[in-house]
Amino acid sequence: MLKVESLQTDFGDGLMLINLLEIISSKSFPKYNKQPRIQMQKLENLTFALKFLESEGIKLVSIDSNSIASGNLKLILGLIWTIILRYQIQVSNGASARQDLLDWVRSKIPEYNINNFMGDWQDGKAICALAEAVLPGQMNLPRDFSNDAVKNANMGMKKAKDNMGIPEILDAEDMVYNPDELSNMTYISYFRDYLDLESRKKDEELAERTPVPAKCLAYGPGLEPNNLDTGDTSFTIEARDKNGKPMGQGGDNFVVDIQGPTGPVEAAVVDNGDGTYTVTYAPKDAGAHDIAVTLDDVPIKGSTFHVDIKPGAWAKNTFLKDFSFVVQTRDKRNVDLKTGGQQVGVEIKGPKGPVNAKLHDNKDGTYTVVYDIKDKGDYNIHVTVDGDHVKGSPFKQTAV
Template identity: 35%
Template sequence: LSQKKMFRKYNQRPTFRQMQLENVSVALEFLDRENIKLVSIDSKAIVDGNLKLILGLIWTLILHYSISMPMWDEEEEDEEAKQKTPKQRLLGWIQNKLPELPVTNFSRDWQSGKALGALVDSCAPGLCPDWDSWDEKKSMENAREAMKQADEWLGIPQVITPEEIIDPNVDEHSVMTYLSQFPKAKLKPGAPLRPKLNPKKARAYGPGIEPTGNVVKKKAVFTVETVSAGIGEVLVYVEDPQGHKEEATVTPNNDKNRTYSVFYIPKVAGRHKVTVLFAGVHIAKSPFEVDVAMAQGDASKVTAQGPGLEPTGNVANKTTYFDVYTAGAGAGVVEVVIADPRGKKDTVQCHIEDKGNNSYRCTYKPTQEGTHTIHIMFSGSQIPKSPYTITVGGACNPGVCYAKGRGLQAKGLRVKETAEFKVYTKGAGAGELKVTIKGPSEILRALA
């Protein structure tokens, strides 16, 4: 510890108690000449194994040789420094290394493990560069990571375990003993140093994350700037009021400020949560709360057409469709509500597919016969001609139809004589009856 020779000789092979006592006396005399104050301890107490006094002596040696005597980097040797206690001196050195953390003790301020990571990274920038993003609730993981890096690459042995240093009842002397090794630590060659990341220094700005002003179906854009945060990946997630989460489109701009252009298209109105992550950690102010309003499009410029809107011709349990065209109507949402013959609006569901080019395919399948009413809305208002009224017929089943009459007899008909027969369609559903008659030389027209 002292790097000095003893003042007088001692027995190198003490086999008798008297030799052991004499050797301890030589050591205690040396400590006294080093101006180390020893109270209530003698050679007999040490040889007899008085644990309390021995531990006190060890702590005295740690204070003197590991904390009081060495001159540390960034420490000035002046009268004020000499008057500080060893505890004040070590704490002052740590505070100088960690100006961003309020470290004032050797117990509770170390329980989250973040201060350990900060100290390791301060002594060797790049060993624990992401310590400030560590979760304080994961104190054990934090302490293990920091102490592992200190052990492997700074040569600081774990004289205290991670479990002990995060314990609220940890012994301060043990923590001081461990931390007193840091001022003299030197980084070993080949250490896996990483660039320092500071996600909280990334910032986002633009209309897409403003509390108001964004509307449904309209692209919401904003920018993420990462020049002060380091090198990392930007990810953006948007969660709508129903809890559906989608990843936004992020494009690097490759400029000097390392900015990223981001956009998303909200599908529903209401409060959205926009989460912006840099290197897997929230940036400053993330997540952002964005209230999306209904788009204010012009419903009068919207048109619709297709077989599903025809007054007749649609049958029950058969899928039909129509198209809605919104070109020139501005931003807005297409909505379709179908009322069945009893006026209920929840029995027939309509699937709306965006076909691009301001065209939407609306598909539905009526399950009942009778009059249906179709309401088509854009941006909350009915479009021209809406609501549409259609009559749904029964499903067509030609197999139950049958025909009979003299006009279908194989024999007995004469030229120029009227040939009659009847077609019975009861139970066959809705459909159009067509009759084709082919004679020996031409197709004849049937008169219904």
């Protein structure tokens, strides 16, 4: 933990100043002498620190490494105040730190008519009012006020510390009896920082509840090959936040636009309430389909998706092309024959005449007959062995 005992001497080797700047700026120095032993190394560290401040856009006047090394307290105090202005009160060159902060205070507690950072705070009431304005509900004002200015200031400072984490960098007595403008400004700037931090937290919370199109995903069978134009298919949209984390809740405005070979294809999007959305569509035709998925008019990751829909079998147009049956030959003892070569004959007559039939000897005592039915009506099937009809022949079949 950094601890400064003397501003006049503790910055002399540059280490304390470099460490302070690294902490307050959240940036790291690429190199410096971590164990300076000679004066040249100490001056080099101080030069690194001052050049860093200049790179941050801070204008330094009448101060150099020798000024700090020699313990010029006036210039060191000026440097510290410059750092406070830049990193705590957050004022850049050319702006009025006092006026900016004063305008902010007046916007928060206009009824107190604050015009300075000294006498207007001495009754302790203004700091309480500011704390209550920044985080309402801490006190019941003006009922909680007393005639004791120090007690009032202590109340406001304690509430700010306990409820907002604002450090008590000065005492209530200092604010009441010995007000220092720069000290008061620094302390009061923490209240503005608190609001800025809370605002950023709310923005972060909102961002965690807000899906980012570039992070959202779409996946599933409906975006993959081998889909057919004869039935429904589907895919899933998954909402994700800026860090790529699944949202886990629904309510987002995802829109799916599908364009097929002959025009738009309707898509149904169902919110599953858990951050996922099921999209179902029925391709009208085979061919290339472009599927665009957007969130608030912004394409999600990977959109537009290109899916090639293949033609599928359509029941109404599908028919039985070849019919077949098997003839099992038997001997006089009603035992299945195991060899072929018998005189098996087949003749089929349909509603429009003879039907072509193919007979195949399977060489195992069975014969396969394949034929085609093209017309509706009755078909008579004659099966013979050595010219005699087999059992049940002729057979009748009706095509409807």
